[in-house]
Amino acid sequence: MLKIIIAKSTDTLREIAHSQNIDMHSLLRVNAHIGDPDGDITNMKVYIPPEINNHFKIPPFGYPKMPEEFINHWIPTTSIEKMVLEEYDVLIVGSGAGGSAALYRVCEQWSKKGKKIGMIEAGGLLLPTHAHNISTLENERFPKYFLNPNISTPVGWELPEFPGARIVYALGGRTLFWSAVTPRMHKIEFPINDWPISYDDLIGYYNKLERVMGVTNDFTKDASITDITLKRLRENGFPQATGVPIATDISKTKFGTIKSDVYFSSIDFLARSLELNPFDLSINTKGVRVIVNNDKISGIEVVTPEGQPYIIRAKNIILSASALETPRILLNSGIEGKAIGHYLVNHSFLEVNGSFNRFDLPENFGNLGILVPQTREIPFQLQLYGLGGFFFYYKNQLPEQDRIPFFLQGFGKVEARYENKVMLHSTKKDRFGYPTIDVNFSYSQKDYRLISYIHNQMEYALKIINGKKDEEISLRPPGLDYHEMGTCRMGDDPETSVTNKYGQVHHVRGLFVADNSILRNTGAANPVITTMALALRTADYITQTN
Template sequence: MVVKYKNNWIPTKTVEEMAKTDYDVLIVGSGPGGGAVLYRLCELWKNQGAKKIGIIEKGDKLFHSHSLNIPTQNVGTARDQLLPDNSTPLGKLLPQFSGATMVYALGGRSLFWNAATPRPIQSELNKWPIHRRTLNVYYGMAEKLLHTTRDFAKGSSMQNVMMKRLHGEGILEADDMPLAFDMTPSRQGEVHSNPWYSSINALAAANFDRPYDLAVNAYASRVHTANGKVSGVEVFTADKKSHTIRAKNVIVSASTLETPRLLLNSGIQGPAIGRYLTGHVSIIAVGTISRRRFSDKLGNLSILKFETDESPYQIQILGPDNYFSYQQFEDKVLRDELIIAYASFGRVESRAENRVYIDPAVKDEFGVPMQQVQYSLSNKDRQTADLVAKGIRESADAMGVTLMEETMAVRPPGADMHESCTCRMGDDPATSATNSHGQIHGVQGLFVADNSVLPSLTAAGPVLSNTALAIRLADHIVRQSG
């Protein structure tokens, strides 16, 4: 007899059950944006029993936590085995964005991200359609949710030595890297066993505040609108049956590549929907340094060279070898020559011609037209790539690291997993898809809460900004709902 146990570590409902409910808010997508807006809504409506919140996810339950929290994984196995086994190389269908990788699962790509959470450079935030004081408050709230810390490598001799070398050579932007990592110890019964943040943490926080309905394997194919208002979402189940889930407010958090696809396939009008696709020029370079240059108490390395107005890029400096993060069960075996990694991200210009659009000739298994991407780097972007390479070399020289020059190549577009801005917010409907709260221009109750809503992408990764804007959106919906 074969026994099949239920994967019920988080409560779920069927799409058929959710189609019988009228929701105050329905969230499409469970990544960082969807998770953050759900968390905040449940927190604010904790004692509002009549409010109905639903969230649907295209993929299935995969992990209960960030991959680096799983006892059998470490940096190397999560990157080289677990991610390829549990992701979709969407870039195979997108010649101009060939590095794109999607994770269709509860938690999305937050199950695998490296958790760097620097704030974007202030000079760019000043251009966003939100007052800087307001942004500052919501970035603080996002950092609290993500447990952002700069103490991850505190006390490491490698960290201390390398930081001094960088500063001594005039690279003053180098500092302890802010990470979404909960360093609170478990004690007196309070468990902190999931230190690396994924949106599963936000789903859990929401679940303990109030109940909500969650459906997995639920494929949103079309948003329903009438008379300038949203009314619900058409959802397919795995057996290709169509259902409509009704909602007063719909929040789309399906990803920078999937959200415009959903909106365009729904006939949502807006000249900027899908436009301004922005990623990073990215290089991941590797070098070596002698272990004899450090004390026996080596520790790990977690440094970020922050972006400046003069240097429009960031460099994450990580090591040694695969021991930036590793499981307590592992023997830390170090060679005489230690490997240092430089993961770098340079700014790309926001240009309307870089876009996601619908290709009606290519459809998925549900008969829904697929997206295609038009994307290229400008001359300025290529100059930024040269600056990134120069910055890596300068940092390596300052640290006494011998670079492996064969690793100094720009990665394919999309490989950074930072794509953003295809439904960016702004005041002008001609150049933005949403208003300053993330509502699609001209459609009451239809909002966007993923990386696509960012007005622009600095050298910083998008997750912290996405989370901050999602929390702010939840506050807006609660105010509007009374």
């Protein structure tokens, strides 16, 4: 039965709804004789619905639980002022391929064991993922961004004999922009280059990294442009040609998992590390000099962008600053070693833009990515991409046209020679007062013979795939391959190497190297996954002996 009240002279239906805690729509439904909820209803009967006749139980107001602390960036950072108060069990200098892999493995091995782990990065926060994962950086904007001197520092402009070199001073380093091509080093390179370890020592690490990084040959699976081109290569002298192995997560999203990182970068290792174990990260903190007492590492001197120096204490330090910057730190520190900075190698790098006849391909031809890897007989590799060096074609960049563009690259093994070196500049200093680097580099006659051979093989490859050269094949300047290595190479003999087989600097306990500089040579293969494999091995040695 409805409750009835008589409206007072000041009442409206809306005011009654408010005073009785009644939903306005419910009140209107049972009072059809009242058309205007704000009109005069003096002395009129107002029916109160029975289901809301009783007093409402209103829950108390409450805010959602707030986090105990906030972070200012997309990754937690620690101020340098806090880090100088700690002594770290491991401190990693640099966040590129080697540094991030070492951090991941240390956090994995020491998970929840109470160890103090830290990382410093000379640059700041640039991108939270690989640039290919950012939709606004398609293949026309990508080079405009990457080649901007404010984004990647063209250190080669000051190095006449190594003019193509660039360093990305940012969290993640050059892995924010790398091609993600991830071949293993050919096993023949280990005895040829007198490595202190064998291929078998790295197999387990290669396997783990390929799983974690999502290395796959299926990125171009079922793409007709790749299948047709592969068939032509395999039937005409390149039987080893294969779909390019790329570090990409191309699996389908399941159970609502967010998958925004298709292309792998060091940021992925940092994210995995955060899930395994806490670590301190200080950005815009440049390592300049390690501190050694009684042949044992005790810390590192760092400097902020304002020029303020600090000392961070650590029981173990892993230098992962790059094959150009790591020897600079060692030389600035007065570390003894005839091989520090020497044996600089890269890959001789040839490149050409070409195109296919559009009418030789199906309408939906897919994406293009092919690797012709090094073999025992040929110490070079070829890589074939889509437009602008990408593995895919943007639809809006392929209007109806007669030619489909592609990109062919050749990478050759370079001799490791003592006279090719990174050294401290005799007169130039950076804005903090530390010597900058200088480079002596040249190709040997053996290197030039291989370069000539690669050129001929690229001409032959273009012919058999029915590709047209849109320009002449060019030898790119040294350093432009971004594969510099060897300047702190590992070995058993301190006269010809900088570290032992675990990456520890000869005669300095607790000081390690884990970047491209530790590589004696990688043949023709891209160095990233081999650098990472060695970094995992170094991290295992540290965690197992501490």
